[in-house]
Amino acid sequence: MAGLGIQEPLRPVVPVTGPAISVAPGIAREAARRFFANRLSVVGLVVVVLIGLAAIFADVLAPFPRDYAVFTETLDPPSAAHPLGTDIIGRDFLTRLLHGARTSMLVGLLVPLLSGFIGIPLGALAAWRGGWIDFLFLRLVEIMTAIPSLIIAVILVTILGSGLDKLIFYFVLVGWIPEARLARAQFVALRPREFVLSARALGASDWRLATQHILPNAAGPMIVSLVLAIPGAIFSEAGLSVLGLGVRDPIPSWGKMIAEGAAYVRSVPLLALIPTALIATTMLAYTFVGDGLRDAIDPGSKP
């Protein structure tokens, strides 16, 4: 129309104080469509949901109270009363597995969540401020990364003791690092982008720039990272529990059940095999979900 001499009407300038930029509904719907088109991701999600429901409703689903033991029914095979048999001190094995799911899910979900709450702001701050803050942050990350996280956890357990709450604390103590590094990388990459510069030119504050412009665009990879950290947390708790350094008796955890069942693998192999299979299944399910999320949110990253 410009060639005909008709002037295009001026487009209104988006006010700085107007509503924040948000992801257009179409993008979220498209991501969901891509996610649910991925069969493995859907299967993973179904498994994750089922295990989560089992963990939440363990008290209702379990046929017996968690610690109820009948010493005359030790190592009983599966029966009508005990669908998966009993353990070494006569507790219903299905009940223990259901409550073990709760332990694993608590650790698996809380650790990445808390790690994210700590790591993301720290990483963002380091990237945003730069200078000596970023320098200190990077040195701290290097030092913490040089020491195997499992060693740190074992040392802390030895010094400060075991228990579910302490375990979560130890894992968060080492788990915030990858989230912080990712957040820093995202902020460093996105900070010089045009949409950020434009918003800054229009007078947006640092806080608004970080939370309203950069964070939404960095959320995708960070969400995927948090989801993929879940199986790692589950496995770490299981590993420490197998070593006898995990949650305290009588709280069950799948890792502890593997350690308890290992002594009887010859006579009752299912005592160790079933929790092993559950840990593997859970870890795979979360991995599928995380993989699907990454493909859905950022299709360009797909190999």
Next chain:
Amino acid sequence: MKSELQNEHRRGLSRRTFLGRSAVVVGGLIAAPTVLEACAPESTPGPSRPGASPEPSATAAAGEESAFGVPLPADAAPQANQYVQITANPGANGWRAMDGAETAYQAAPWTHSFGEGLVRVNKDLELLPGNASAWEVSSDGLKWTFDLYPGIMWSDDTEVTAEDYVATYQYEADPAHAWDLSWFYSGIIKNWTQVVAGELPLSDLGVTVGADKYKVVVETERPTPYLPLMMIYSWPVQAKALKEHGSATYNLDPATNISSGPWLLEEFSPDRRIAVKPNPKYTGKLLPLTDSLHANVVTGGSDLDRYLANEVDYINLSAGDMPAVLADATLMEQLKLNPADFRTFYLFFDVTKAPFDDPKVRLAFAKAIDREGIVNGILAPLAVPAYSMLAPGFPDENSAGLKSIQGYDPDAAKALLAEAGFANGAGFPKPTLIARGSDGPNATVPEAVVASIVQTLGIEADIQHLDVAPFHELLGNNFGIPWGYVSYGFDYLDATNMLGVWRSGGQYNWRNAEFDGLLEQGGPITDDLAGRTKIMQDAEKMLCEQAAGIFVYHALAGQLHKPYRKGAHLEANKNGYTGIQFGGESTVSDAFNFLYQGKDVVTTRKG
């Protein structure tokens, strides 16, 4: 399509495909052991399995003797097969020596092969002469004199004399050596505690040479009628070699090994094999039918599997082995049970702090534990319920008479807890049971104990497992364990040993002057054994009534012995226990006088 496939190939395996295939692989790995075990053929039938009969085997020739000149029984295998073969695991701490004087807790298999104590025990745990033919005590009960047999020789042709025993005890008490069993003689041997602490010189130690070179004199702090029993641990090293080498580790090298015992070192490879061979210059008093002793080093795997594969002559069973043994009639025939060191597993408390400062609370806990259920359901046959500190068969024990005090009685337990102010467990602070160790029964029994208490009394509790070192560090640190689970086995066969654990000022903070007085009163008695027994039983009754300790079970050691293992030492002793008793297959007992390999070892044993 073709280009898409080509592109797929060029890109390589996608993450999704990799994960999908990994799931299949992992699932297969998880299922494989179960499938393989189900499909595995039965192990080759041998004498250990029903349905197979051994082929006729060669026996020892008439008049054939062991390497020590002892005629072999008619049903013995030839001399070439008269060796013992076991496996041994060094564990996390490893092995440092083959002499008890160097280390008690890091001693390798076949320790005590190179020197014999002043005394030893038989399978009834009765004292026998060792290298000492006789012993006597002075009228005041403070000085013991042990007479050595003359002519017992070291393998370098020098004679074993009292000087060797004195040098050994001085080495054990030397603070520079820091012997790991130094606590054993504390308060017993004169000046022992001060010498170990470096406050007195080694020459002041109450172990000296007597009137001649064959007399070992041991002076005690107070009359100690059980001092000879403690001398089963008096294994000597050669004074000359100790002085030359500075430690007893000279016996880890065949080139420097010097022995007065039945054996010489053949091989010390702590990652492969420990073996001893006959000492041709042995002049001691044992009459071994066994020529040599072999231990193959293992660091994992199942001893039961090795036993079933005929790779070892006997094994000590773990709780995890028992379901398989109980399900096998043949293995049950080969099962031997004995109390080993009469170990008692028990709970203790910090009795100075609430709520465990109230004896009613402690007794409520005691009566809330279904010991019979725990033993029968979880530990049998490797345990018997414990209602007292002294196990059945231990001198002065009164298990049956004390059963009613701490025996399982849920109603009485609830009533006691209510009297203490915690009816139905309401308001009871959640305690944490700190258990020493986390392997096998050390993991399961505390869980069962807590489950029994929780179910009976309606309280909540949890458990923390600690390894031995941090457990005792916490205990010693201002008694930092409010509620603990631990075990104790005898060091010498006298009630004062086991009951002495509960003395005021000892390991626990329960203080009872009357209890202490009974032990002090009964301990030195030598002329009225019946009266002494009554005093000890009264003291133990007090212990049970106050529930200073809550006794859970007495352990039994389970052993499997191949049918070709022969000898009266394996048969029932006066208490009905079978297998190799305390003292083991070593010079601490007289087991070697009786044990030999029967003819079937020739066709059965591998290696």
